[in-house]
Amino acid sequence: MNVTINEEGSKALVTLEGRLDTTNADQFQKDITPLMTGSHQEIDVDCTGMEYTSSQGLRMFLMLQKTVSARGAKLVLKNMKPQVKEVFDITGFSHIITIV
Amino acid sequence: MNKRFDPIIDKCGEIIDFLMASPDMPKDEDLQFKIRLSVEEAVENVVRYAYEGGMGWMEVGTELDPEGVMLTIVLRDAGVPFNPLEKADPDITASLEERQIGGLGIFLCKQLMDHIEYKYEDGCNVLTMKKIVA
Numbered sequence: 001m002n003v004t005i006n007e008e009g010s011k012a013l014v015t016l017e018g019r020l021d022t023t024n025a026d027q028f029q030k031d032i033t034p035l036m037t038g039s040h041q042e043i044d045v046d047c048t049g050m051e052y053t054s055s056q057g058l059r060m061f062l063m064l065q066k067t068v069s070a071r072g073a074k075l076v077l078k079n080m081k082p083q084v085k086e087v088f089d090i091t092g093f094s095h096i097i098t099i100v
Numbered sequence: 101m102n103k104r105f106d107p108i109i110d111k112c113g114e115i116i117d118f119l120m121a122s123p124d125m126p127k128d129e130d131l132q133f134k135i136r137l138s139v140e141e142a143v144e145n146v147v148r149y150a151y152e153g154g155m156g157w158m159e160v161g162t163e164l165d166p167e168g169v170m171l172t173i174v175l176r177d178a179g180v181p182f183n184p185l186e187k188a189d190p191d192i193t194a195s196l197e198e199r200q201i202g203g204l205g206i207f208l209c210k211q212l213m214d215h216i217e218y219k220y221e222d223g224c225n226v227l228t229m230k231k232i233v234a
Contacts, residue, residue, distance in 0.1 A: 022144050023113045052133065054140050055204035062201050069196060083133045090211045091204055092192025 001050075003031035012040040017049030020057035029060055036067040043068060048079040053087055065097050076100060102161035108177075109154030112147045116140050124164035124171055126233040134212040135171070135231055141205035142175055142184075142227055150179025150225065169234045175227045182225060183218045185210070 001018040012035060020028055035043055043064075053061075061077075068075045077099045080088070088094045101122045105111050119125075119139050126132060146158050159176040189210070190203040209216055215230040 022116075022140060052137070054137060054144075055208055056144075058204055059201050062199060065196060066199075066201075083130060087137065087208070090192075090208065091190070092194070092199075095193070096196040096199055 001028050001031075003028065005034060007040070010039070010041040012038065012043045014043060014045040015049065016045060016047055019052040020050065020060075021052060021054045022056050025054070025056035025060060028057065029063075032060065032064055036064060039071070041073045043073065043075045045075070045077045046079055047077050047081070047084065050081065050084055053084055055091075058087070058091060058093060061093065061097060074098070101163075102159060104157055104159045106157035107155045108147050108151070108158045112140075112144055115143050115147070115158065115160055119143075119160055119162060119173060122162040124162040126171070128233070131231070131233055135173075138209040138212045138229055138231075139173060141209050142173075142229065145184055145205060146175060146177050146179065146225070146227075149182065150177045164233070167234075169232060171231045171233045173229045173231075176224050178224050181220050183220070184227070185216065185218050 001016060001020045001024050004015040006013045014035065065075055075098065077097060080099055085099065088097065088099060101124065103118055105115055108115070116136070116139055120136055125135065147154060150156060150158070156177060156179050161174050163172045184206040187203065187206055189207050190200060209229060213229045213231050217228050219226050
C-alpha cells in the first residue's frame with residue numbers, strides 16, 4: 001500500500017494505492033501517523049487505487065477517524081471501489097466514516 | 101489441494117497465496133475478493149493466536165465438489181483449542197465513540213462465506229468455510 005500525503009494549509013490530501021492487508025498494516029499505521037498527530041482540519045483521502053482492505057486495515061481507518069474526530073477535524077474517504085466499499089458497509093463502518 | 105506449513109510464524113502471506121492459487125478457486129473477481137478476505141482473516145487468526153510464538157503447524161486445503169458449485173476451505177492446527185465462532189459479533193450499529201477497535205476478522209468471514217463451522221477433533225482445531233462459486 002502506497003500512501004502519499006500532500007498538505008495544503010490546514011488540509012491534507014491523501015492518496016492510497018494498492019492492497020491493505022496483514023502483511024503491510026503495520027507500515028500503513030506508520031504512514032498515516034502524521035495524519036493522527038498533525039493538526040489538519042480536513043483530511044481528504046482518495047481511495048481510487050485502493051484495491052483491498054482486511055480487518056487490519058479497517059482498524060487503522062477507525063483509529064484515524066477516532067483521532068480526527070477527537071480534535072474536531074473532518075475525514076472524508078473518496079472514490080472507493082465497490083468491493084472495498086462493501087467491506088465498509090458490512091462492518092457498519094460506512095455509518096461512522098464519511099465515504100463519498 | 102492440501103499443504104502443511106510448519107512452523108507458521110511469519111507465513112501468513114505464503115499460506116494465503118497458496119490457498120488463493122488453488123485451481124479450485126473461482127475466476128470471478130468479486131468472489132475471489134470475498135474468499136481472499138475470509139481466508140486472510142481465518143489464517144491470520146491461527147498464525148497469531150494458535151501457538152505461542154507461532155511455533156506450530158497448520159494444514160490448509162481446498163476442495164471443489166464435482167458439480168463445481170461448492171468450494172470448501174479447511175484450516176487445521178494443533179494449537180490452543182479455540183472456537184472463533186463463539187466470539188460475540190461486534191456491534192455494527194455502535195456510534196464512533198462506542199465502536200471498539202477489533203473483533204472484525206471472524207465477523208467478516210461469517211458475512212462473506214455461505215457456511216462456516218468449527219470443530220475440535222483429534223486434538224486439532226478444524227475450521228471449515230464454504231462458498232457457493234457457481
